[in-house]
Amino acid sequence: MTVPSARTTSLSTCVSGLTRRRFLQYSGVAATGTLAVGCTSPTVGVADVLAATTAAPRSAQDGVLVVVTLYGGNDGLNTVIPAGDPVYQQARRDLAYQPHEVLDLGDGLGLNPGLAGLKGLWDGKNLAVVRGVGYPTPDHSHFRSMAIWQTGSPTTSVPSGWLGRWLDHSGSTDPLQAVSLDPVMAPLMAGTQRSAASFPPGGLQLPRGAAGAGLAALGDPCAQDSSWQAAAAQAISEIEVISDALDPAVAAARQSDSDPAAESTEQQGATTGGRGALDIQLGLVAAMIEMGAPTRAYSVSLGGFDTHSDERDTQQRLLGELDGALTAFQHRMSAHPLGHKVVTMVYSEFGRRVTANGSEGTDHGTAGPMFVLGDQVLGGFHGEEPSLSALQQDDLAVTTDFRDVYGTMLQGVLGADPARTLDGWTGHLDGLLRA
Amino acid sequence: MKTSGVLDDTAVAARLLDRFTFGATQAERSAVVGQTPGQVMKTLLGRTGTALPDGVAVPDFPAAAKRSKDESADAKRQRREQLKADRATLLHWWLSTATRSEHQLTERMAWFWSGHFATGIAKVRSAGLMHQQFETFRSGGTGSFAELARKMIVDPALLVWLDGNDNKVGAANENLSREFLELFVLGPGGYTEADVRAGARGLTGWTVDRTTGKARLVAKRHDEAPVTFLGRTGPLDADTFVTQALAQPLSPQFVIGRIWFRLVSATPPDSPALLRLEKAYGAGDLAALLQALALEPAFSDPASSIVKQPAEWLIGAVRVCAIDPRSLPKASLTAVLKGLGALGQVPFAPPSVGGWPSGRAWLTAATAVSRARLAQRLAAVAPVRTMLGRSPAARVDALGLVLGRTWTDRTRAALLAVADTPTDALALALCSPEYVVST
Numbered sequence: 001m002t003v004p005s006a007r008t009t010s011l012s013t014c015v016s017g018l019t020r021r022r023f024l025q026y027s028g029v030a031a032t033g034t035l036a037v038g039c040t041s042p043t044v045g046v047a048d049v050l051a052a053t054t055a056a057p058r059s060a061q062d063g064v065l066v067v068v069t070l071y072g073g074n075d076g077l078n079t080v081i082p083a084g085d086p087v088y089q090q091a092r093r094d095l096a097y098q099p100h101e102v103l104d105l106g107d108g109l110g111l112n113p114g115l116a117g118l119k120g121l122w123d124g125k126n127l128a129v130v131r132g133v134g135y136p137t138p139d140h141s142h143f144r145s146m147a148i149w150q151t152g153s154p155t156t157s158v159p160s161g162w163l164g165r166w167l168d169h170s171g172s173t174d175p176l177q178a179v180s181l182d183p184v185m186a187p188l189m190a191g192t193q194r195s196a197a198s199f200p201p202g203g204l205q206l207p208r209g210a211a212g213a214g215l216a217a218l219g220d221p222c223a224q225d226s227s228w229q230a231a232a233a234q235a236i237s238e239i240e241v242i243s244d245a246l247d248p249a250v251a252a253a254r255q256s257d258s259d260p261a262a263e264s265t266e267q268q269g270a271t272t273g274g275r276g277a278l279d280i281q282l283g284l285v286a287a288m289i290e291m292g293a294p295t296r297a298y299s300v301s302l303g304g305f306d307t308h309s310d311e312r313d314t315q316q317r318l319l320g321e322l323d324g325a326l327t328a329f330q331h332r333m334s335a336h337p338l339g340h341k342v343v344t345m346v347y348s349e350f351g352r353r354v355t356a357n358g359s360e361g362t363d364h365g366t367a368g369p370m371f372v373l374g375d376q377v378l379g380g381f382h383g384e385e386p387s388l389s390a391l392q393q394d395d396l397a398v399t400t401d402f403r404d405v406y407g408t409m410l411q412g413v414l415g416a417d418p419a420r421t422l423d424g425w426t427g428h429l430d431g432l433l434r435a
Numbered sequence: 436m437k438t439s440g441v442l443d444d445t446a447v448a449a450r451l452l453d454r455f456t457f458g459a460t461q462a463e464r465s466a467v468v469g470q471t472p473g474q475v476m477k478t479l480l481g482r483t484g485t486a487l488p489d490g491v492a493v494p495d496f497p498a499a500a501k502r503s504k505d506e507s508a509d510a511k512r513q514r515r516e517q518l519k520a521d522r523a524t525l526l527h528w529w530l531s532t533a534t535r536s537e538h539q540l541t542e543r544m545a546w547f548w549s550g551h552f553a554t555g556i557a558k559v560r561s562a563g564l565m566h567q568q569f570e571t572f573r574s575g576g577t578g579s580f581a582e583l584a585r586k587m588i589v590d591p592a593l594l595v596w597l598d599g600n601d602n603k604v605g606a607a608n609e610n611l612s613r614e615f616l617e618l619f620v621l622g623p624g625g626y627t628e629a630d631v632r633a634g635a636r637g638l639t640g641w642t643v644d645r646t647t648g649k650a651r652l653v654a655k656r657h658d659e660a661p662v663t664f665l666g667r668t669g670p671l672d673a674d675t676f677v678t679q680a681l682a683q684p685l686s687p688q689f690v691i692g693r694i695w696f697r698l699v700s701a702t703p704p705d706s707p708a709l710l711r712l713e714k715a716y717g718a719g720d721l722a723a724l725l726q727a728l729a730l731e732p733a734f735s736d737p738a739s740s741i742v743k744q745p746a747e748w749l750i751g752a753v754r755v756c757a758i759d760p761r762s763l764p765k766a767s768l769t770a771v772l773k774g775l776g777a778l779g780q781v782p783f784a785p786p787s788v789g790g791w792p793s794g795r796a797w798l799t800a801a802t803a804v805s806r807a808r809l810a811q812r813l814a815a816v817a818p819v820r821t822m823l824g825r826s827p828a829a830r831v832d833a834l835g836l837v838l839g840r841t842w843t844d845r846t847r848a849a850l851l852a853v854a855d856t857p858t859d860a861l862a863l864a865l866c867s868p869e870y871v872v873s874t
Contacts, residue, residue: 140631143618
């Protein structure tokens with residue numbers, strides 16, 4: 001590409017730090033020295049951030065939280081299963097698992113047969129099952145319930161996600177402090193001032209040559225922008241930061257991926273949300289952690305759990321997908337020096353109705369189990385199992401408030417004050433994490 | 436552009452075309468110069484219709500074969516291949532129709548309603564049923580909301596999507612009842628859990644025949660017992676479900692709010708505006724509502740900008756580039772549809788019954804890259820790239836006119852830097868913050 005030199009000055013009137021560097025690199029005009037300073041970005045320069053990232057990778061002592069969202073409302077009762085309970089057998093009829101089918105955990109509960117890998121982690125004391133998790137006054141709407149879980153605010157609607165608020169308060173300016181591998185960024189990662197970097201599992205590359213340099217130039221802030229235009233420009237400016245820092249991780253994840261052609265499976269449930277194979281998402285998280293990325297919080301997701309009909313096969317297949325991805329991830333973490341402080345948390349917006357519906361499926365319910373796993377986790381049961389004989393309007397009672405789990409993660413993994421993020425909430429679960 | 440005060444009529448007219456068509460061409464914008472907002476909307480409303488553009492045929496989808504429980508692996512694969520081909524046919528049809536149709540308001544509103552009654556082809560597994568539903572949006576999208584809702588509650592694709600098909604007496608499935616109230620006609624807060632459960636009983640018995648593509652009420656599957664639904668006690672059927680739900684005081688403002696959010700502004704209407712719009716909307720008159728919307732002061736407020744959804748951006752770009760999707764080579768077409776997938780918005784496959792994301796969700800680094808790739812594809816085959824003038828400066832000015840945008844200094848500089856190559860300049864212009872946002 002050639003740049004008419006007579007225009008060089010006007011070119012630079014709105015060009016800031018990074019993009020100017022990039023632009024010069026591509027256009028070859030750096031040597032002419034004719035660029036005016038122009039308007040510069042008030043935000044921290046991307047070059048600074050990159051330097052900080054490589055100069056200060058995450059310490060092996062810093063905790064990392066990986067949040068796995070199961071979209072659609074996973075059937076908790078067919079995940080951690082009271083197979084020996086006659087009330088369960090009667091309510092679930094054709095959908096029920098028999099005692100000999102489940103993977104016994106003790107306490108009259110067993111894991112879904114699709115979760116053989118997690119059973120191994122349970123036996124190794126690295127898997128915690130938190131029982132009966134939910135929030136007060138359950139809502140059966142996917143959207144409201146997921147909003148409550150993702151904002152961490154059960155009573156009032158707030159526009160920010162719980163990890164987004166943590167990010168707001170974290171004091172870090174590193175754009176990689178939190179990373180969303182979801183196809184569209186999960187709302188839990190959006191704060192009021194900052195949001196997680198959104199990074200598709202396939203990687204992020206500027207187009208080559210002049211077109212790429214041109215695109216980068218469109219990312220410069222400009223005082224003439226409306227607020228949405230400014231947001232669009234900012235997103236463009238982030239491409240380079242994110243790709244420079246993370247593309248090596250993508251390459252590494254691809255290399256270690258045994259099944260690179262894995263396609264996302266056909267979805268059964270109407271309310272999916274999470275798309276893109278979970279094993280690829282978690283493979284990328286593993287690669288980033290192993291490379292010392294400064295990221296402290298990751299979001300990944302799997303969809304398709306809205307099993308109103310033909311539930312058994314669909315759910316078991318999805319749980320199998322979850323199991324394969326989580327188990328492989330945890331084994332990599334346990335084997336790597338930077339992986340010991342990584343804690344993974346799995347949740348869904350609600351469990352399902354105790355009694356099966358007429359379509360070999362279940363309708364929306366309330367409380368469900370959460371999985372928490374990692375070397376820092378004290379395996380075993382936490383929280384009370386909701387009673388099948390003391391239902392509340394046909395639904396399981398909530399025995400553990402979800403904010404207790406969040407609080408424990410904020411304090412124990414991220415070293416943050418939970419009350420600040422959770423509107424004053426101070427509850428937590430003793431003995432979930434190793435001291 | 437950041438400006439103070441209010442937009443003049445010409446700017447409002449251009450904005451109306453941006454929102455209520457799939458992005459106007461230069462000629463279409465010139466034609467409305469000097470018109471009041473009310474005149475622009477009147478013209479658009481006068482030009483609605485379901486006739487397909489020249490050269491676009493009604494898509495033909497083979498009727499679904501009966502599936503047996505012990506279907507062979509071969510038959511299964513064949514069915515999957517067929518569905519994949521049908522999906523591509525449906526998307527191609529939509530792309531051609533939305534781009535070429537003279538009835539732009541019809542197509543724009545059909546697209547809106549397909550996001551409102553968000554139905555996903557992955558579960559419906561029939562391009563024929565999805566197309567049939569979309570035709571209902573095309574024919575009824577600017578008519579009566581009550582009529583549209585009545586058709587939707589027994590729409591075969593929607594019944595499959597929300598398990599209405601499995602909802603029968605003695606074993607009610609609540610999915611359709613709940614989502615209809617929450618997301619389609621009333622909104623949260625307008626009903627109770629008990630209403631959802633009672634409503635589900637009223638909707639029992641509707642069954643889809645996949646070979647004919649029709650839904651019918653099977654009497655012996657329908658729950659005849661009286662229920663109490665939204666304050667009314669008695670036997671309930673699909674029609675009374677809709678009548679009763681739409682009679683709730685919260686229904687009009689919910690429907691108006693959804694249209695406002697996607698077509699006017701992310702900031703909800705204030706109460707005087709809502710009063711004006713409710714009056715126009717009455718018992719569900721969508722044309723009157725659209726006419727009233729055009730007169731709202733919000734439309735001349737510079738702050739009422741919205742982020743284009745990727746499919747809207749694509750159709751608008753295809754239109755301003757003067758690309759004819761009917762004559763696109765298959766490879767380009769495949770690339771375009773793949774590009775939409777990368778952007779996260781394949782029509783007929785919304786992420787959930789809640790519909791498409793909005794605003795900032797479409798403005799991430801990831802979408803910016805996908806958009807750039809797709810823009811390069813489009814620019815490479817865009818007839819308009821050869822008509823942009825000779826000098827770089829003239830090309831940048833011409834791009835502003837073609838796309839209907841006033842460039843910021845930043846974008847003007849970026850475009851000038853690549854204007855030696857018109858294809859690069861066009862691709863870049865399509866990715867500019869000015870163009871990805873509807874100002």
